[in-house]
Amino acid sequence: MSGAPATPWLDGPVDAATVSAEVTRPVFARPSRAWWIALAISGLLSGVLWGGIIYTFEVGVGAWGVNTSVVWGFAIASYVYWIGIGNAGTLISALLLITRQKWRASVNRFAEAMTIFAVSIAGLFPIIHLGRPMYFYWLFPYVNFRSLWPQWRSALIWDFWAILSYLLFSIIFFYVGLIPDLATVRDRARTKLTARIFGLLALGWRGSLGHWRAYERLVFCMACMAVPLVCSVHSIVGLDFAASLMPGWDESIFPPYFVVGALFSGFAVVVLLAAWLRPALGLENIITARHFEAMAKVLLASSIVMGLSYCTEWFSAWYGGQRADVQELSFTFGGPYNWVYFTMLFCNVAASQVFWMARARASMAVLITVAILVNIGMWLERILIILNTLSHGQLPSSLRIFDATIVDFAILIGSFGFFAFLMLLFSKLVPVVSMHDMRKLLSQEKLT
Amino acid sequence: MTAVVLAEFACEADFSRAMGEAREKGVRIVDGYAPFLPEAGRDPRDRGPLLVTIALAIAGFAAAGGFYLLEWWTATLAYPFDSGGRPANSWPAFIMAPFEFGVFCAGLFGFLALLALCGLPRPHQGLFAVEGAERLSQDRYGLALEATDAAEALAQRAGALSIRKAEL
Numbered sequence: 336m337s338g339a340p341a342t343p344w345l346d347g348p349v350d351a352a353t354v355s356a357e358v359t360r361p362v363f364a365r366p367s368r369a370w371w372i373a374l375a376i377s378g379l380l381s382g383v384l385w386g387g388i389i390y391t392f393e394v395g396v397g398a399w400g401v402n403t404s405v406v407w408g409f410a411i412a413s414y415v416y417w418i419g420i421g422n423a424g425t426l427i428s429a430l431l432l433i434t435r436q437k438w439r440a441s442v443n444r445f446a447e448a449m450t451i452f453a454v455s456i457a458g459l460f461p462i463i464h465l466g467r468p469m470y471f472y473w474l475f476p477y478v479n480f481r482s483l484w485p486q487w488r489s490a491l492i493w494d495f496w497a498i499l500s501y502l503l504f505s506i507i508f509f510y511v512g513l514i515p516d517l518a519t520v521r522d523r524a525r526t527k528l529t530a531r532i533f534g535l536l537a538l539g540w541r542g543s544l545g546h547w548r549a550y551e552r553l554v555f556c557m558a559c560m561a562v563p564l565v566c567s568v569h570s571i572v573g574l575d576f577a578a579s580l581m582p583g584w585d586e587s588i589f590p591p592y593f594v595v596g597a598l599f600s601g602f603a604v605v606v607l608l609a610a611w612l613r614p615a616l617g618l619e620n621i622i623t624a625r626h627f628e629a630m631a632k633v634l635l636a637s638s639i640v641m642g643l644s645y646c647t648e649w650f651s652a653w654y655g656g657q658r659a660d661v662q663e664l665s666f667t668f669g670g671p672y673n674w675v676y677f678t679m680l681f682c683n684v685a686a687s688q689v690f691w692m693a694r695a696r697a698s699m700a701v702l703i704t705v706a707i708l709v710n711i712g713m714w715l716e717r718i719l720i721i722l723n724t725l726s727h728g729q730l731p732s733s734l735r736i737f738d739a740t741i742v743d744f745a746i747l748i749g750s751f752g753f754f755a756f757l758m759l760l761f762s763k764l765v766p767v768v769s770m771h772d773m774r775k776l777l778s779q780e781k782l783t
Numbered sequence: 784m785t786a787v788v789l790a791e792f793a794c795e796a797d798f799s800r801a802m803g804e805a806r807e808k809g810v811r812i813v814d815g816y817a818p819f820l821p822e823a824g825r826d827p828r829d830r831g832p833l834l835v836t837i838a839l840a841i842a843g844f845a846a847a848g849g850f851y852l853l854e855w856w857t858a859t860l861a862y863p864f865d866s867g868g869r870p871a872n873s874w875p876a877f878i879m880a881p882f883e884f885g886v887f888c889a890g891l892f893g894f895l896a897l898l899a900l901c902g903l904p905r906p907h908q909g910l911f912a913v914e915g916a917e918r919l920s921q922d923r924y925g926l927a928l929e930a931t932d933a934a935e936a937l938a939q940r941a942g943a944l945s946i947r948k949a950e951l
Binding site for chain 2: 350351352355476482483484485486487488492493496497499500501503504507508510511515518519521522523534535538539540541542543544545546547548549550551552553556557560563564567568571770771772774775778
């Protein structure tokens with residue numbers, strides 16, 4: 336980039352006018368050929384996801400590799416994985432706001448979009464996993480002639496309310512943050528139709544000082560509520576496992592361990608999204624090398640916490656002295672899935688250690704590679720939590736190995752395609768960077 | 784509708800100076816417009832933020848409390864059953880769902896309070912008819928002062944890019 340850095344978090348000569356111009360450009364510009372190709376590929380993969388789901392509805396969960404011992408398979412692993420990605424977006428946005436991190440402005444918008452898409456995808460998995468998905472609404476406390484009500488003591492009911500509330504809350508948080516930027520798009524629109532659509536979406540926002548004061552208070556309050564909400568949502572997902580009596584699951588470390596895992600995998604996805612959006616939308620001045628360096632440091636710190644969590648699991652199993660736990664641990668290291676476990680340890684703990692070196696944090700190739708490895712590792716971790724415990728169980732008679740089917744893989748790969756499809760649409764339809772937060776950053780740095 | 788002098792400023796410093804001078808000289812500020820909340824725009828006397836907080840808190844606690852009551856009623860009166868010897872009103876297990884639902888309702892009602900306070904949605908309004916107003920959401924600052932000669936003079940002194948008469 337030419338020119339001296341305008342602030343530690345921006346490159347080149349950036350001011351309020353260039354922020355508005357650069358960020359809104361993709362919304363008005365015709366999509367590039369690469370965008371259309373990516374949309375077509377991700378659309379095809381989305382078709383694979385929906386095809387797999389329709390096939391599952393038609394045939395039943397017998398189309399998957401689940402069996403009488405391993406009753407949770409890819410679907411629940413993917414559910415935990417996507418919820419983790421979803422949790423990280425709001426956590427990143429809210430935590431960075433509360434802690435007044437200036438680099439939040441460049442990443443919070445697409446991190447929040449990531450949350451909405453990931454949680455929506457996550458919500459599909461428990462439903463398709465149900466043997467009779469058409470009755471999923473039984474989780475809801477509606478008045479019925481049988482006078483039946485949900486079992487409130489079940490972690491699965493907590494899950495339903497946690498995901499539903501979190502998704503709706505995240506949509507409101509995302510939309511509130513978007514309103515002033517929708518007004519900017521409205522005011523820059525070149526056609527009446529665009530101005531009218533964005534005008535309606537902006538609800539008539541005019542940037543009055545009174546509006547801004549109420550707005551800032553709402554965003555801050557929502558951020559303060561979002562942090563415990565996110566922690567509780569993924570803790571509840573951890574309790575789906577920890578509230579059981581299965582060896583390897585019945586551990587008090589699960590809730591915090593899941594929250595850190597969510598932050599870890601979510602940051603890795605934010606790195607990948609930023610690495611894609613930066614060159615694709617010409618946002619090199621706004622998403623800078625320093626943002627990537629900060630995210631690399633977060634990945635490094637998270638990987639250390641993940642490593643400590645794994646060590647704590649091993650120690651607890653050994654020190655607790657429960658035979659089932661010790662057997663489960665030896666099954667983890669010596670059983671048929673051990674190569675997956677070692678791969679997971681490499682991806683989640685070892686790979687990020689490269690970020691101790693400043694050169695690695697500055698290299699996009701290394702960042703992207705590690706971010707992909709972290710995501711592979713985190714998905715493997717979730718499938719292994721299921722397989723190592725359920726394949727082994729309490730009794731030798733329950734030993735059964737999980738064999739994934741093509742339908743399992745179709746739904747898994749399709750979910751990534753569907754996520755990419757939604758992100759591509761998002762990148763074209765709304766500003767991917769929070770312009771008003773950028774302007775505030777410029778003001779704080781006295782560059783307006 | 785109020786007749787105003789709408790002064791447009793290129794930078795935050797000029798806008799802030801004009802606001803300060805208007806307050807000092809007793810020129811009535813009808814409204815100010817900016818592409819973010821500048822420091823000069825903060826007003827501790829404004830009760831809007833407090834009302835948002837109150838709406839949000841009341842909705843959150845009421846929703847959580849209501850949800851807990853629903854759980855209590857269904858588990859103890861409407862559909863009581865013995866689940867592994869646990870008490871009918873298993874309050875530690877009943878806290879999770881009300882918390883989640885309460886936070887969602889707090890966010891929702893906070894948003895509704897914001898809309899109510901700002902008088903939104905309102906797609907058509909006087910400001911949008913003013914020439915150049917579209918820059919106020921991008922990189923310019925606007926100060927709407929009660930239409931008087933003193934207001935016009937103040938805007939000129941403060942270095943306004945343009946001064947227009949408008950009805951807001």
